[in-house]
Amino acid sequence: MNRTEDRLRIALLETAEQIPPSAVPPLELPDEVVGRVRGSHRRLGGPPRRWPSALAAAAAVCLIIGLPVALAGGKGRVVPARPFGLLAQFPPYYVALQQAPGCGPCAPDNARYSTNQDRAVMQSTVTGNTLATIAAPKPYGTFAFVQGTANSRDFILGAQRLSDGFPYPATKLYLLHLNPSAKPGHRARLTALPVPLLPGASSYELTWLALSPNGHLLATISTRAANNIPTKLRVFDLVTGRSRTWVLPKWAPSYRDVAGPPSWSTDSRTLAFFDRTMARSAELVLLDTSAPAADFSTDSRFVSLPRPPGTDEFSFLPDAPLLTPDSQHVIESVINPREITPRGPEDAFALNVVNLRTGKVTQIRQHSQIFYVLATDPSGSAVIVATGNLPPFAKSFAIWTAHGTTPIQLPADTIAVAW
């Protein structure tokens, strides 16, 4: 044995021993959570995962997310559509991710990854006119994330290579800036954000994005598609290029995201999101991203939220409730069991906005069918919903407020919307 071999052997052993035996994560192989079957979008042994992931997809997209409720076909209480004047008070533009023409209703859960060449379409809230259509730059083939920002003219887009989801693709983040005064065709500019490529690794999924109101900090949450692997929250400083990572100490009891969509406080210091490891109650996490420790438990404050009286949370919806971008309100989808009759639900589903400071509950809509919340304005008082089914199978889209409903024009193959 010569010296090089000796040195190599010892170096290998000592390098390997940097991982202590206690560091081996437990392996759990519950039937319902093992992973995706390549090309089929189903999980082994469990129900089709269209629901949670598609929902999460839409959510990932906008920071908002998915609460089912119903729009079309309901009886009686649907408020007549208001004229467009109502929309003038809302964010003036929204961006929708749409599948390429001719693709048809492809994979429904493609907000975390996409098998299609999805493109981003920017539209006017008031007129519905298309202002810009953006394709993913090379070498990426599709957009899989979209999220609005505070100024309503900038959007974060996540580009990926086409993937069947396993292993999960890496995500490159871009800033889409709209110049409303520019000529058509020159209105949108796509710029790569100074953020490293977010690797999909072998099993990590980028699940949430949130840009701070001052535009300096970008928060990402990555979730492992398996049990007992901690969720990681990372904040990138777009000015200095530095980043900080918090490892959430909990893990989900099943195939669910531990952390809900994050929202920034108005001073761009605190990140708020829901701990969703608790089955039937909500715990709000307030993480001070400026704290020096970079330790999740030390830097966080936990707030338990009361349930509105007489309501039960959708137990099957992993994404409810939803914190609004101003961190002052919670949107939650609730079901009133007393309204479920032998003939089916009658106005059993409702969408509530809870003011976290006053505790006041405002009901936006009540309905007998399920709908999906795709985007919300900063206060949560207006939401963009899909009806009929989860995108891209949705039949129609609309803006809901407590005062009325306004249909908006989006193709049926829309998969996500950001306001």
Next chain:
Amino acid sequence: MELDGTAPASVPQRHGFTGSDRAGSADVSPGTKDRAAAVSVLYAGHALGLIRLAHIMLGNRQAAEDVVHDAFLGLYRRWPHLNEQAKALGYVRSSVLNGCRSALRRRSASEFDDSHGAPVTSAESAVLTTEERQEIIRALRRLPHRQREVLALRFYLDLPDDQIAAAMRISRSTVRSTAHRGLSALRRALREETS
């Protein structure tokens, strides 16, 4: 760090491998009905060694855990289709090598952010890491993937040539020639770094 010693006598215990596929899968009898239990047994016995192997290849602990976890998930899925379940360890070892290759390919093709995962080492272990050891590992990671894998399997896992050949799906003579070339390249690289 002393470098003049011979290989530690307790190599198999230190990296958690017995070096034998059959011995490693002794508790996983072909007739086992509960594949989850069988895979879990295998995981309990070999996860540490495989994670360490992947860590050597990738230099990233979180990525190493991912690769190994996925390899066992793949084994779990394909368990009913394994022709010889006694060779499950060989299968999962090959999966880990393939996963490492894929991860490295993605990394090189796309400005992989090594710091995205949990810290690779603690501050304490970083202090203990000598420059010399880092040089050797750096040089090893610069080798072509086949040479890197052969050297890791031979000098870390102490696998015999036939098992290395099985894990990498190459012939034994290729294992020998690749190991020779890899060591020569490593020697040259270390000499260049030193000079």
